[in-house]
Amino acid sequence: MFSEGMLLLVGKGFLETLYMTIVSTVMAYVIGLPVGMLLAVTDKEGIRPSPTINRTVGGIVNVLRSVPFIILLVAVMPITRLITGTSLGSSATVVPLVIAAAPFVARLVESSAKEVDRGVIEASLSMGASTMEVVCKVLLPEAKPSLIVGAAIATTTILSYSAMSGFVGGGGLGNIAINYGYYRSQTDIMLVMVAILVLIVQVIQEIGNFISNKCDKRIR
Amino acid sequence: MSTIPTVEIRNLNKTFGTGDNAVVALDNINLSIYQGEIFGIIGLSGAGKSTLVRCINLLEKPTTGSVLFEGVDITNFTDNQLRKVRQSIGMIFQSFNLLMQRNALDNVCFPLELVGMPRKEAKERAKELLKTVGLADKEKAYPAQLSGGQKQRVAIARALATNPKVLLCDEATSALDPTTTQSILALLKELNKKLGLTIIIITHEMKVIEQICNRVAIIANSRIEEIGTVDEVFRHPKTLAAKKLIFPKGEYVESISSGGKCLRLVFDGSSADRPIIANMVLKCGAPVSIVFANTKNIDGQIFGHMIIKLPDDEEVFRKITTYLEIENITYSEEKDYV
Numbered sequence: 001m002f003s004e005g006m007l008l009l010v011g012k013g014f015l016e017t018l019y020m021t022i023v024s025t026v027m028a029y030v031i032g033l034p035v036g037m038l039l040a041v042t043d044k045e046g047i048r049p050s051p052t053i054n055r056t057v058g059g060i061v062n063v064l065r066s067v068p069f070i071i072l073l074v075a076v077m078p079i080t081r082l083i084t085g086t087s088l089g090s091s092a093t094v095v096p097l098v099i100a101a102a103p104f105v106a107r108l109v110e111s112s113a114k115e116v117d118r119g120v121i122e123a124s125l126s127m128g129a130s131t132m133e134v135v136c137k138v139l140l141p142e143a144k145p146s147l148i149v150g151a152a153i154a155t156t157t158i159l160s161y162s163a164m165s166g167f168v169g170g171g172g173l174g175n176i177a178i179n180y181g182y183y184r185s186q187t188d189i190m191l192v193m194v195a196i197l198v199l200i201v202q203v204i205q206e207i208g209n210f211i212s213n214k215c216d217k218r219i220r
Numbered sequence: 221m222s223t224i225p226t227v228e229i230r231n232l233n234k235t236f237g238t239g240d241n242a243v244v245a246l247d248n249i250n251l252s253i254y255q256g257e258i259f260g261i262i263g264l265s266g267a268g269k270s271t272l273v274r275c276i277n278l279l280e281k282p283t284t285g286s287v288l289f290e291g292v293d294i295t296n297f298t299d300n301q302l303r304k305v306r307q308s309i310g311m312i313f314q315s316f317n318l319l320m321q322r323n324a325l326d327n328v329c330f331p332l333e334l335v336g337m338p339r340k341e342a343k344e345r346a347k348e349l350l351k352t353v354g355l356a357d358k359e360k361a362y363p364a365q366l367s368g369g370q371k372q373r374v375a376i377a378r379a380l381a382t383n384p385k386v387l388l389c390d391e392a393t394s395a396l397d398p399t400t401t402q403s404i405l406a407l408l409k410e411l412n413k414k415l416g417l418t419i420i421i422i423t424h425e426m427k428v429i430e431q432i433c434n435r436v437a438i439i440a441n442s443r444i445e446e447i448g449t450v451d452e453v454f455r456h457p458k459t460l461a462a463k464k465l466i467f468p469k470g471e472y473v474e475s476i477s478s479g480g481k482c483l484r485l486v487f488d489g490s491s492a493d494r495p496i497i498a499n500m501v502l503k504c505g506a507p508v509s510i511v512f513a514n515t516k517n518i519d520g521q522i523f524g525h526m527i528i529k530l531p532d533d534e535e536v537f538r539k540i541t542t543y544l545e546i547e548n549i550t551y552s553e554e555k556d557y558v
Contacts, residue, residue, distance in 0.1 A: 123317035127331040128303035141321050217362040218320045
């Protein structure tokens with residue numbers, strides 16, 4: 001079943017999947033990290049409560065999160081074409097992936113930031129820290145272990161989304177699983193693709209947990 | 221004492237919530253705390269003392285009234301101005317509130333980073349401060365590796381980093397065992413003496429007040445019920461709230477007294493070696509029963525404290541009070557709570 005051509009194809013698919021996942025995760029964090037912090041800071045229990053900002057941003061996040069990814073994939077095609085010039089292939093998939101993942105990341109970041117002990121934040125304010133200093137010097141470093149675990153969750157979610165994009169012509173392992181495994185009924189190929197995806201998820205999760213534990217100074 | 225208080229609170233009110241759900245946390249508070257004082261604010265939980273201390277550095281905004289720092293009204297300061305003022309007001313907490321992902325040294329460096337001190341200089345200063353609080357060997361330890369007392373020492377070093385004029389202590393010893401509490405209080409006293417640091421202590425433990433405070437305000441039901449030197453408030457507690465705090469193991473008079481009057485006697489060191497009670501019984505020819513007796517150490521001075529019940533006889537009562545006045549013993553008749 002695995003001819004040399006097939007092996008090359010799988011290798012290419014693997015790299016494409018990694019490429020989509022990594023680029024999308026990074027970009028989702030570029031957007032999601034500040035948005036998540038904004039949500040945590042403007043919360044009514046936050047250091048700068050602002051119901052207007054919190055509800056507006058939170059509303060947008062909720063709307064984007066409730067659209068099923070497969071619909072989002074199709075719906076944002078015009079935007080994808082505008083940005084990448086095409087709606088096919090792995091680079092094109094990055095656009096809907098980021099749009100779907102950024103709000104998810106924002107919520108993950110928000111929840112990590114809210115885990116930081118209120119007393120520590122109060123202590124920082126009592127020492128004269130500004131809002132920005134609290135975010136950069138207290139919330140982010142203190143939430144780091146939790147943020148890293150969140151990043152592992154986000155990465156694996158993005159990975160599985162990227163596989164879904166195979167349906168609409170995105171690249172990667174998902175595409176191979178659908179084109180060869182599903183449409184051509186080559187169940188073995190589909191299973192192998194799924195197995196590789198499972199393996200990647202395991203590895204990412206383990207790495208995430210390891211780094212999180214390693215950098216968490218609360219332990220011992 | 222200088223004439224301008226370091227911290228002054230004028231007609232301060234704080235209400236949480238609005239309308240029907242409004243809860244009054246502080247009701248018309250007036251306080252002046254002077255440079256070099258160790259000022260205690262004592263009250264039971266829910267009395268409003270934590271809100272009060274947070275109003276001093278404006279972590280809580282008063283609903284009405286004003287807070288003055290060194291004679292300047294800071295109530296309506298902008299955020300930027302407030303940040304400057306807060307660098308002159310250190311604060312420590314019951315739960316220490318150290319940055320868990322930073323080691324002891326970097327925790328002490330934190331406020332120095334906020335004022336923009338160069339990293340190298342900040343480290344030097346932090347090292348010095350850790351030495352002051354007796355933790356020179358714990359620079360690299362993370363808070364999770366330190367005991368409660370050590371964490372509070374790091375917190376004190378951190379609070380002192382920017383050379384504040386005032387140190388606010390919010391139940392700073394409440395999470396510590398008695399021995400550790402002693403050592404932290406001794407450290408605070410030493411800093412007060414050495415640096416002339418004004419210290420404001422919030423606590424629900426009379427022991428803390430007795431041990432290091434010069435003056436005390438008793439807060440109950442959101443109001444200041446009583447204020448004065450520790451010695452004075454201890455000798456003549458005027459309000460029920462004060463008595464309950466000073467004598468937490470006390471009881472209501474009606475539960476122990478059937479007719480006879482109760483007297484509270486306070487002996488200081490000068491009367492300790494005289495047989496006051498024995499002589500009183502002999503001279504007045506009346507039996508008294510001792511309801512309660514103990515000794516307290518207030519700011520290094522030993523005070524004896526005793527509740528006696530007298531026979532139900534006006535003549536005996538007059539004799540005994542006259543005798544006590546001659547012997548110069550502080551006494552007060554207690555009608556509600558002893």
